[in-house]
Amino acid sequence: MTLAGPFCFGPQFPLVEYEDDNVHPGAGDRQWKNQEEDPGCEPTLLRALLQDVLASTIPQLQVPERLREGGQPGALLRRYPHHQECARQPLLCCQCPLPGHCHRERGRWLLPGHPPRADSAHTVPTTWLASLCFHTCSCYTHWAPRDHGQCPPILLFQHPGFHQDTGPGSFRTKKRFETGRIEPNYPKVCGHQGNVLDIKWNPFIDNIIASCSEDTSVRIWEIPEGGLKRNMTEALLELHGHSRRVGLVEWHPTTNNILFSAGYDYKVLIWNLDVGEPVKMIDCHSDVILCMSFNTDGSLLTTTCKDKKLRVIEPRSGRVLQEANCKNHRVNRVVFLGNMKRLLTTGVSRWNTRQIALWDQEDLSMPLIEEEIDGLSGLLFPFYDADTHMLYLAGKGDGNIRYYEISTEKPFLSYLMEFRSPAPQKGLGVMPKHGLDVSACEVFRFYKLVTLKGLIEPISMIVPRRSDSYQEDIYPMTPGTEPALTPDEWLGGINRDPVLMSLKEGYKKSSKMVFKAPIKEKKSVVVNGIDLLENVPPRTENELLRMFFRQQDEIRRLKEELAQKDIRIRQLQLELKNLRNSPKNC
Template sequence: MSRFVRQSSYRHVFGQPAKKELVHDNVKISASAWDTNLVTASGKYLAVNYQASGGGAFLVTPLDETGKLPDLFPLCRAHTAPVLDTAWSPFDDSLVASAGEDGRVAITRVDEQILRNAWSGEPDVPDLEPVAKFNAHGRKAGHVLWHPTADGILASASNDVKIWDVSAQKAVYTSDTHADMVQSLSWDFCGTVYATTCKDKKLRLFDPRAGSSAVTVADSHSGIKGSRVEWMGSLDRIVTTGFSKMSERQVYVWDSRDLVKGPVKTITIDQSSGTLMPFWNASNNILFLAGKGDGNVRYYEYENDDLHYLTEFSSPQPQRGMCFLPSRAVNVAENEIARAFKAVGSMIEPISFIVPRKSDAFQADLYPPAPSATASLSAEEWLSGKTAEPILVNMENQQQSAPVAVAAKSYTPPTPAPAPVPAPAPAATPTPPRTASPAPVATPTRAPSEPKPEPKPEPVAATIVEKSTPSSTPASNGSSSGEEVASLRKENEKLKGEVAERDTIIRELELKLERVRAFAKDL
């Protein structure tokens, strides 16, 4: 039997861990139980949530300084409680935001000379000082994320989400309070809307410039453990990871334009207990899945609403957290399409994902333009309602594209069908005496030999047309028309219910098929 192999430039991609001398060792990684990646990277620096006494702190170290970290190393002590999350500005590799259990959000600009002095062994090196602090939330601030196109716009999350104008040091938008703590948030490609997952098992979509309420709310993963959300680059798709009621790890792909209809793709991974951390490589349409407590990293290629499994990187050492380098900073000379930083034990280990090629020339098919380090909008422009795509950079010659202004997409929930309105009861009239039937009106008839067609999914429209045409009977008054409309609405609602039931059965069958495949693979 012949087998057809799907064409892909990334079928043979493999993960290559760094040599021992190129890891970042002697790092006291935070022991906080909060579900976070623990480590984040810019094009120049690495930030790690640090296990520090006397308040909260995180560590920053240059990417090119590897080996054993000095015992006395400068920290950023911007919080009075453990740091829960950090995020680097996409337009400034030295600007980092942090959020902590004290409910504060801090902005820190890295002084490279202080870090270099610490690595050279100089004594009495001062700590890094934040340039701004915000009393952001009444409860712990668990997440922080910069805007992808507007410089100086920052989102922070607790049981609500606030959008900050960093230069003005004030919150410009605040979402309605979620039912519980926000577990994850992600901006779309142009920064028009953002998506959140919450402990109440809901997936929400917000347009902060349109109001504080969620644009759409949909039921997501039904398990009680952590859930994550990641926008799939320039696509109108969102990927979420979470758990089922049976504690199975799941991956959902959603159409962001209509979350209510449910995920368009469902994958069941396994029954491990660690949260799946999703990372989307927008340049290559590859989804990386790293499970907490796992030693492996799975990767899938997205195409036509399907996630095609490529392979996985395996390691005997389980990861506690992970992050990826910005796509613009990978090593194109080595055909590196992505680089991860894995938090394991007391070290941060780089892992390069490489596509093997014989030629030393630039591989254009592996490196489409990537988001650059230049903002396409200022904070004031975004706040005034402007929307633009990220400025892209050519990975071969580092030339940047021109800013492209786009119209903001409208994310509106589907309008529910109106409920059937009962027709008024007709007035009682005496029944006329039965007389001889009039001659029938000539109507086109189907030839006896012509087979009767099978019903199709579109019969509702045809029925409406036929029933709304004038009848040869005298019952064409307003009362009978109202009855026909009510009957058609009732029939329409019934058909909608049957379609929804069919979609549910299809999703259940797809889930069973994935389980059978996973079982067969284990055998």
């Protein structure tokens, strides 16, 4: 493995990037040319090594040629060498320093990229990272404990434009502290028969994730604590109810095992995972649903739609409480602003300039304010921090992140500063509050997907403080990981605020929450001991890929079993030889 650099993203913090592009297929002619110019490099040896790598990574199966072009560069994770080395903490959340901004009205300093203190006693928690379908540029992260034996992995959805070796309908998990290139044969979740369009972690159970796909299904997966050891093709629960592909999934913010899904059939289904069936259907949209967002207690749902309308809906009855026909502001994304009874939308104006608008959730006749951002074409995605009342705006294809402060009085929206980076982002993941490093005064953390170099890069928003004590003004009580309601209580009409937790003592994993999938009868047609529905010949490329992954798992399992039996045979041979040579037998 070679290291390129150091090169500077800022005046003080050089970054080191792993570059393995010159030793795997898919690297351009530029890398080979540079090696030929180097007198200490043997291109022929590298090409021979490349052939060995291909022979070892692609199983000798009868696989179509189009499916064997899998030697593309894997994801690279940057690490920052100006911190102390730690095997459990190679990814340090910092970025290039920019001039800080002092918002004197609140006495708050916000400096993006301020590095955590090296002498800090607070350990940075590990995360599950779910970087979603990159053409939607939406992602979410979930936090899990820092214990060395239970460090959870990064989860990365493999879009064809980012990794071509995964194939449609799959995503991967990887431990966060394992930096470097992801190998082509790394285990993956590949149960869907179409492209995965959205994935979301369960906010109350660390290792449960929901995914939706073009195959019209929603599936619930359980990722093992130690990460995947082999390809996962069977989901805990398969949910079928949409007639067209499913583009969005959202967990209820206060109720356990309540999941919302929105499909291209213009319907929103509410699933009770305790029974594995849809219990409600919202059928008030006339076009494709673009975004869904809940208020704090989950009693209201707001949606944006391709019909240019913004709706506030009572989810249990499906009744539309407020509706805005946006003529001057074509909405794309929407987010509830905590308990302020405000909505913020991003979209474009009639002159095709990117725009944000602030709304009163009880009166959508006119927006409170409209503000134009710029004339770029990428979608704007809002991220809101209810604890600090900070709004972050990140655009698809942009290299910058703008942030504002939201208030209940005019002017409502105050521009603070802008984080700049030369690398455009394809997607962004967000760390939940209970996963931040409070000893470093970290108030927000992004995971930025840079597809040009295949990187997942952490970006921290830090409020510099001189004191090492816990800063209660920037870390108020925040929603925790315990549900406030059961599915039956919520469906019965009860609303309850989320259960709050303090970040002072750090995160403690709840051992009470366990996902139990409902038992469903499996329909099958058995003839001569063969399940015909289970062994249907593959008809499409996606089904062929799924069968290919299953064959890979079977071959790997048989090889392991064969190796164990070989060891056992050698042991028995040695025991037999010792018995023959023993004095009693002479």
